[in-house]
Amino acid sequence: MSIVKNARLLAARGARLAQNRSYSDEMKLTFAAANKTFYDAAVVRQIDVPSFSGSFGILAKHVPTLAVLKPGVVQVLENDGKLIKFFVSSGSVTVNDDSSVQVLAEEAHNVEDIDVNEARQLLAKYQSQLSSAGDDKAKAQAAIAVEVAEALVKAAE
């Protein structure tokens, strides 16, 4: 299912529940990482996040949700219609009853700040590390790095 379709479905569900819940028409986003605060309770139109339970879009009146972030691109559609893309390493996303959303990442950067060639080199480096890894743990660690590098290349291209 596409992200947009998914978001619409969830938003419709939220609208039905709004009668007996204190939902707000505005969505306030707080998006921060250890390196930078990107939004501090800023009103935005839509947020798309990659999570272990699938990628999903968040609009105002979304059902309250907790999800664990997967390495990938977070898209923020600001109120003036500007779409901004960020790459997040990992972290959590919280959607609250009052339509406030917190995206907390360990590391996050504008997609433009990723060096595509560097990402490609990293992918090759970790792929060879994966094939030469001895035990299960080293293999799993290299596989995580490969997964992140793949997502980075995809996001930066």
Next chain:
Amino acid sequence: MTAWRAAGITYIQYSNIAARVLREALRTELRVDAAKRDASHVKFTPWANGRPAHEKA
């Protein structure tokens, strides 16, 4: 269960690896500063009778 979880890696460790790889892929001018976040430092000072017994870095 994901493969890394089965291998005994926690989400915190997963997150650490993911953050490190992201830092490594940044444009050169940002990478130097970002690399400083790779390591974290903890300083322990044991206290005895209301004063620091000795300092250990």
